[in-house]
Amino acid sequence: MIEILQYEFMQRALISGIAISISCSLIGLFLILKRFSLFGDAMSHVAFGGIALGLFLKSNPIWVSLIVSIIGALAIIKLNSSKRIYSDSSISVLLSLGLAMGLVLISLSGGISIDITSYLFGSILLVNIEETVSTVLLSVIVIAFVILYYKKLIYLVFNEEQALVNGINTVVLNILFITLATIAIVMSIRLIGVLMVSSLLIIPNVSSLLLGYGFKKTILFSICFSLISVILGIILAFEWNITPSGMIVITSAGIFFGVNVLKFFSSKIKIKTETKIRS
Numbered sequence: 001m002i003e004i005l006q007y008e009f010m011q012r013a014l015i016s017g018i019a020i021s022i023s024c025s026l027i028g029l030f031l032i033l034k035r036f037s038l039f040g041d042a043m044s045h046v047a048f049g050g051i052a053l054g055l056f057l058k059s060n061p062i063w064v065s066l067i068v069s070i071i072g073a074l075a076i077i078k079l080n081s082s083k084r085i086y087s088d089s090s091i092s093v094l095l096s097l098g099l100a101m102g103l104v105l106i107s108l109s110g111g112i113s114i115d116i117t118s119y120l121f122g123s124i125l126l127v128n129i130e131e132t133v134s135t136v137l138l139s140v141i142v143i144a145f146v147i148l149y150y151k152k153l154i155y156l157v158f159n160e161e162q163a164l165v166n167g168i169n170t171v172v173l174n175i176l177f178i179t180l181a182t183i184a185i186v187m188s189i190r191l192i193g194v195l196m197v198s199s200l201l202i203i204p205n206v207s208s209l210l211l212g213y214g215f216k217k218t219i220l221f222s223i224c225f226s227l228i229s230v231i232l233g234i235i236l237a238f239e240w241n242i243t244p245s246g247m248i249v250i251t252s253a254g255i256f257f258g259v260n261v262l263k264f265f266s267s268k269i270k271i272k273t274e275t276k277i278r279s
Helices: 008-033 039-056 061-081 087-108 114-121 129-148 150-158 160-165 170-192 194-210 215-240 244-278
Strands: none
Touching (some): 008 129, 008 215, 039 087, 039 114, 039 170, 061 170, 150 170, 160 170, 170 194, 194 244
């Protein structure tokens, strides 16, 4: 472990990974409770279109992708507010459009290149110092937002009507939340890639929700699961010379199945204990 930290690229990878894992676990929990689990998939595909556009224009792919993704996220909010389209339908439309736009732009650029492949599958071990700094700064903004608007966000995801009664501007809060969720997703692309970015938002949170604790403990467990998945995934990927994104998702999925097994045996023990008490 100490030997790994001697490499600067591993230091940057771990710092970026820790920053992203915390911000994604926080945002992901609110997305799940808001019934927006597919939002991560939709935005990752829209981000893919933005990355392809950035490479086509020979501009910074991540920043172009961020702008395109924020426009897409605001489009989802607008479509949902019209009440004529269900939220999952609008998300599916954006998902398909983003993927189609990316494929068209890739064909116009002469086909799939090494650059686009790195964004599809992630390349956390290749992040430079500028990307690391920007990732940490954006993560701090996301974390600060969740801390500052914690109570309002709880109202927003559990009872939006009650939030309106309490004088909370749900329209502005929704826009801010979805925008920051989009930023967290685009940040994660460099780590885990377009194809698996939603796993970082969903799997640690689903694992923590299975434990059945209160909201604050669920957040803490989600952050812990996410950190373990990212840190252990990066280290194992380095040691075994395999892709970090795949190892991160496998580790996260391993935690998920481990929690399921734990819940299964604990429920069995609880049933046996209750049976003995009654008898």
